[in-house]
Amino acid sequence: METRTILYTGKGGVGKTSVAAATARRCAAAGLRTIVLSTDPAHSLADALQTPLGSSPSEVGPGLVAQQVSAQDELERNWSAVRAWAGDILVERGVDRISAEELTVPPGMDELFSLLELKRHHESGEFDVVVVDCAPTGETLRLLSFPDVARWWLNKAFPQQSRLMEAARPFARAVFDVSLPGDAVLDEIQGLTRNLIAMNEILRDTEHVSLRLVMNPDRMVIDEARRTFTYLNLYGFLTDAVIVNRVFPEEVGDYFAPWRDRQQEHLTAVREAFAPLPVLCAPYFPAEVLGDAPLDALGDALFAGHDASAVLHQSLTQELTLTDDGATLRLELPFVEKGEVGLKQVGRELIVRVDGHKRTLMLPPAVADYRPSGAALQDGSLHITFDLPARQA
Known part of the structure; x- marks a missing residue:
């Protein structure tokens, strides 16, 4: 199972x-x-x-x-070498040790x-x-939502990094007075990248x-x-x-x-x-x-009436696709077969009315400046098209 x-x-x-x-x-x-x-x-x-x-x-x-x-515990297991390297650099530049420890762990x-x-x-x-x-x-x-970027770093950057770092370390210390990361640091970052990819695939x-x-x-x-x-x-x-x-x-x-x-x-x-x-x-x-x-x-x-362990809904109810010409938002409306579509955008809220049904959804920042230009019902979903902002058209 x-x-x-x-x-x-x-x-x-x-x-x-x-x-x-x-x-x-x-x-x-x-x-x-x-x-x-x-x-x-x-x-x-x-x-x-x-x-x-x-x-x-x-x-x-x-x-x-x-x-x-x-x-x-998880930070010490997965990020100790990075913290030590980054913390030493910050302390060398006058940051107190406690603040340096906090600054070496990015938010989230x-x-x-x-x-x-x-x-x-x-x-x-x-x-x-x-x-x-x-x-x-x-x-x-x-x-966890950027596996393509993570894969690029893993496939393109990391195979070359160890050799480049080995050659650059003496130069960096002599010229810039900074210590480049060692292999343990690079191994932890590479491990994080692999885990990002694996977690994304799980989710x-x-x-x-x-x-x-x-x-x-x-x-x-x-x-x-x-x-x-x-x-x-x-x-x-x-x-x-x-x-x-x-x-x-x-x-x-x-x-x-x-x-x-x-x-x-x-x-x-x-x-x-x-x-x-x-x-x-x-x-x-x-x-x-x-x-x-x-x-x-x-x-x-x-x-009551549900299996707590079951997948209670099987599909994504919204899907956003960005294109060169604009964007398309697919909105699942399984109970609507036909009817007049009404669209109204107020700030980042998009209000959709179809055949007596109303949906209010929050648009992501990526399309905050886009404007809805049309909509069509197809296979139980509403497909809404957006035009590019005027300054980008």
Whole structure:
């Protein structure tokens, strides 16, 4: 059986860790050997499971293993030579040692190395399901989205680098007073490049790997999720479900009734923006979702009628293709066969109306200056064409 991998991402504070833990418990209860790991630096997975966790996998229940990946351990394992070389250069130029240590780790790098633990578990074949509680932003996924660039460096630059560096090191120290990186540094960078390629291939395996967006029914949180969703589609990563957490039930009383009404409006907007993805909702529980029974109640609420380990939606709902003449956006609309198409662009938002259905999506920066010029329905999808900005035409 091929390993099934599910990654949860979303804005901080939306209950992402609890949802990941609940999913893992439900998969394990179905008889699947499951591991849930947190790459989120906040590391609240131990709190959610109500059991101590370390940087190594630990049994936390029948068929269930959990792990809080240590970014520091991963950095030392994969980036120590680079840090030492870059840190020495900075210290030589007057930067204090503590600041130098921080500056040698680019933003997102610690999360990237934490995700390498996912790669190890995915390739080991030890588990049927790997559930990942990702850091609150999708920035790291962008680092995994450039395999062609990584392959170019691997194939073109690295075979020559060792010989070039060997010849240039004495010259660089004598003329520029700088130490060029040694073989250990180049080996680590080459290893990172290979891992970028491998991770990209894992995440693009849409038959076995998917991401799920977790949000609360609040406008700002939904907007952030829509931006993340756009990038995931743009980079070819499959999102198979949307999780809306902490929805007020009907019997909330007069005080919270206006809040619930607003949440229901936001839920309608979520269904329009993310259609045809399944939108799975969980109620606002009266107490924190911590420990076995509350997590199982959360899992029951989210996955009633669904297999938590299944790929809940099979295809990318958006695909953007850039051409010399402009761009084309394919938007999946499986329930629409015909009808008049209406397009309206407001800033980076594109509002699409077809036969009573409305979709609002966030355009990526790459086409922020483009303007929609036409649309056509074909095979259950809407194909929208964009013209180049006037200054580039």
